[in-house]
Amino acid sequence: MEGDFALEETPDGRHVVVSREVPASREDAWDLLTDTERWPEWGPSVRGVECGRRYIEAGTTGRVRVPGGLSIPFEVTACAPYRWTWRVARIPATGHRVDAPMAGHPDERCRVVFELPVLGTGYVPVCLRALERIESILVADQ
Numbered sequence: 001m002e003g004d005f006a007l008e009e010t011p012d013g014r015h016v017v018v019s020r021e022v023p024a025s026r027e028d029a030w031d032l033l034t035d036t037e038r039w040p041e042w043g044p045s046v047r048g049v050e051c052g053r054r055y056i057e058a059g060t061t062g063r064v065r066v067p068g069g070l071s072i073p074f075e076v077t078a079c080a081p082y083r084w085t086w087r088v089a090r091i092p093a094t095g096h097r098v099d100a101p102m103a104g105h106p107d108e109r110c111r112v113v114f115e116l117p118v119l120g121t122g123y124v125p126v127c128l129r130a131l132e133r134i135e136s137i138l139v140a141d142q
Contacts, residue, residue, distance in 0.1 A: 003128045007118070010095060012085060015115040018124055019099075020131035024138035026110040029098045030082055031055075032137060033112070036062065042133040044126050056084060064088065085115075092117055094127070 008017040022029060032038055036051045050071070051062030060076040074093075078085045083097035095115030112134050114127040 003131045005124055005128075008115075010115050011083075012092070012095065012115070014118060015095065016118060016121050016124065017113055017115055018127040018131065019111050019113040020128075020135060021109055021111050022131075022135040022138055023109055024135075024142070025108055026082065026098050026100055028138055028141065029110050029112050029134070032134060032141075033096050033098065034079070034084065036060075038137075039064070041137055042130050044129045044133070094120070094123070 003018055003020040005016060005018040008015060010017070032042065034055050036049045036056060037054055039046045039049050045066055046064050047067060047069075048065035049062060050065075051060065053060050053062075056076045056079055058076055058079045060079070061074065063071045063073050065071045072089045074086050074088045076084055076086045077092075082099070083095065085095040086093050097113045097115065099111040099113055101109045101111075112131055114130070116123055116127065
């Protein structure tokens, strides 16, 4: 699985950050990450979503169905342009963001990033798999 990970200071404190540069615009990647109907396409631990909103915003609530059929409540705790965070079962979970291309990189590329609490480092392989899926979806959607 391809991707980068490191320890990084985020707006929510120190987190393990897992990322991958993808050949898509920042807007297309953001649209995919915030579309609850598409979460099961790229989220290895998401089998389904029950939510009154298709696109999340701060305060959005719902339930995610995980492997084994369990349905767990979630709440989006913050959602600003290109970064959102949530709590799943009232526990701070993965942050999601899309970084702009680095200087010298084409505009049609961006970096998709997951922010994990330090105690969640065991989730890194799941995030790497999600990043692979996100890239495949964005390439196919073009």
